[in-house]
Amino acid sequence: MDHFNLKDGVLHAEDVPLPLIADGAQTPAYVYSTATIERHVRVFREALAGLDTPWICFAVKANPNKGVLATLAAQGLGADVVSGGELLRALAAGIPAEKIVFSGVGKTADEMALALRKGIGQFNLESVEEAETLSTVAAAIGMTAPVAFRINPNIDAGTHSKISTGRADDKFGVAYDHALAAYARAAELVGLRVQGVAVHIGSQLTSLAPSRAAFERVGALIADLRAAGHTITTADLGGGLGVPYNPAVPVPPSPADYGAMVQEVTQGWNVRLIFEPGRVIVGNAGVLIARVIRVKEGVNYPFVVLDAGMNDLMRPSLYDAWHEIRAVRPTGERFVANIVGPICETGDTFARAREMDEVKEGDLVAFMTAGAYGATMANTYNSRGLIPEIMVSGHDWALVRDRQPIEALIAADRLPPWLDRGAE
Ligand code: LLP
Numbered sequence: 001m002d003h004f005n006l007k008d009g010v011l012h013a014e015d016v017p018l019p020l021i022a023d024g025a026q027t028p029a030y031v032y033s034t035a036t037i038e039r040h041v042r043v044f045r046e047a048l049a050g051l052d053t054p055w056i057c058f059a060v061k062a063n064p065n066k067g068v069l070a071t072l073a074a075q076g077l078g079a080d081v082v083s084g085g086e087l088l089r090a091l092a093a094g095i096p097a098e099k100i101v102f103s104g105v106g107k108t109a110d111e112m113a114l115a116l117r118k119g120i121g122q123f124n125l126e127s128v129e130e131a132e133t134l135s136t137v138a139a140a141i142g143m144t145a146p147v148a149f150r151i152n153p154n155i156d157a158g159t160h161s162k163i164s165t166g167r168a169d170d171k172f173g174v175a176y177d178h179a180l181a182a183y184a185r186a187a188e189l190v191g192l193r194v195q196g197v198a199v200h201i202g203s204q205l206t207s208l209a210p211s212r213a214a215f216e217r218v219g220a221l222i223a224d225l226r227a228a229g230h231t232i233t234t235a236d237l238g239g240g241l242g243v244p245y246n247p248a249v250p251v252p253p254s255p256a257d258y259g260a261m262v263q264e265v266t267q268g269w270n271v272r273l274i275f276e277p278g279r280v281i282v283g284n285a286g287v288l289i290a291r292v293i294r295v296k297e298g299v300n301y302p303f304v305v306l307d308a309g310m311n312d313l314m315r316p317s318l319y320d321a322w323h324e325i326r327a328v329r330p331t332g333e334r335f336v337a338n339i340v341g342p343i344c345e346t347g348d349t350f351a352r353a354r355e356m357d358e359v360k361e362g363d364l365v366a367f368m369t370a371g372a373y374g375a376t377m378a379n380t381y382n383s384r385g386l387i388p389e390i391m392v393s394g395h396d397w398a399l400v401r402d403r404q405p406i407e408a409l410i411a412a413d414r415l416p417p418w419l420d421r422g423a424e
Helices: 018-025 034-047 066-074 084-092 109-118 128-140 176-188 209-227 255-265 279-285 315-319 406-412
Strands: 004-007 010-013 029-033 055-059 078-081 100-102 122-125 145-152 192-198 234-236 272-275 286-296 303-306 325-327 334-340 349-357 364-367 389-393 396-401
Touching (some): 010 029, 018 029, 018 389, 018 396, 029 279, 034 055, 034 066, 034 255, 066 396, 078 084, 084 109, 100 109, 122 192, 128 176, 128 192, 145 176, 145 234, 176 192, 176 209, 192 209, 209 255, 279 286
Parallel strands (some): 029 389, 055 078, 078 100, 303 334
Antiparallel strands (some): 286 303
C-alpha cells in the first residue's frame, strides 16, 4: 500500500498534488512519500514482532538520499552499507554506527579502517582473503573487528539473473562447503572477533522457498560452528523480499508471510537476527514524474517521448523491469503506446505496446514504485544532469536533492595541459 492516490482527478503524493511539485521543481523528478516509508517500516517490524529484538538494517543502496535515511533513522533503523560512501551517508543521516553492517565483495583496506574507526556493528566478510586483510588493518590500528562470513548457499533465488547472488558461480560469499574452514582460519586471525553468519541470495524475490532453503542452511551451519567451538551470536538474513510492480502478476509474499517463515526456521538459533531490507521499505514509497515532450506517430503504436530517460531510471533497460506508468491527470481514456525517453539508443524504452492512460504533449506521467534503485542508479549519460528528489509529508513538500545543473557537469571536466591554451 502507498500514499499516491487520485484526489479530484489528480494524482497526489499524500496531500500534495503532483502537478504542484512539477511546477515547482520541474521534471523529471523523484517524489517520495514519508507516510509510505513509515508505513513499510511499521509493517516490516510488526512482521518480525515474535523475534527477540532483531536489527533492521536498511540496505542503503536502495535509496541513499539523506532525507530518506534520516526518516529511517528516526524510526530506529540501522543500515547495511557496501562502501565507505554509504557508511558516511548513513552516519550523516543519524544512523548509529553500532547498528551498521558492512557488506560487499570489494571492501578496500581504507574502507575497512574507516568502518573500524567509526565503530560499526559487523563486517560481513565475503572471503578468507578479505578476512586476512581486515585482520591486518584492525591489528595495525589496535582494534578488533566484529565479523560474520557471508555464506553462498548455492541456491537459485528465482529472480532476474543480474540480481541473483546465491548461486555457486555468483561472486558473493564463501561457498557453504568451505565455510567451516573459513571460520577456522578467521579464529586464528588476531584482528577479528567472529560473531555471526550472513546470507543474501538475491533481490525482488517472489517466492519464500529459496529464502527458506538458504536460512535452513544457515541454521545447520550455526550448529556445526558451535560444535567446532565458535561463538555465534548473530545471524544476518539479508534482504530480498519482492514488492508488487505489475498488477497483472501475482503479488510477492507479504512481510507477514516472510516473518512467519523466519520465525519458524530460526527457532532455537539463540542469536540476534539482522535483516537488510531495501526495496520493501522504499520501493512503493517513490514515483518518478516526467512530462510528455511529444507523442510521435509510429508504425504499430504511437511513441510517447518523455523528458525522463534510461539514465534517470535504469531498471527497465537493465532488467526489463516493469513499472506502472500512470497519467497524473487521467481522462479515463486508454491507449496502447511505446513509452520512451529522449536518449539515443533503443534501450531507452520504458515500455512497449503498453496499455495505459491516454496522454498527449505536455501531460505529466508518474512511474510508480520507483523509490528503490531509482535515483540511486541514475547517471548523466547524454550529458543530462542528475534529477532532483523531493520528499512529501502530509501537505508539505521539500527538495531533498537539487537538480544537477549542466554547468556543474561541464565544470568537473579538465582539459589536459597540451590542449589548455588558455592556461599558457
Ligand atoms: N543486502 C545485500 C547484501 C544486498 O546485496 C542487497 C541488494 C540487499 C541487502 C537489499 O536487497 P532488497 O531488499 O532491496 O532486495 N538494482 C537492482 C537491485 C539490486 C540489489 C542488490 N543488492 C534492481 O533495481 O532491481
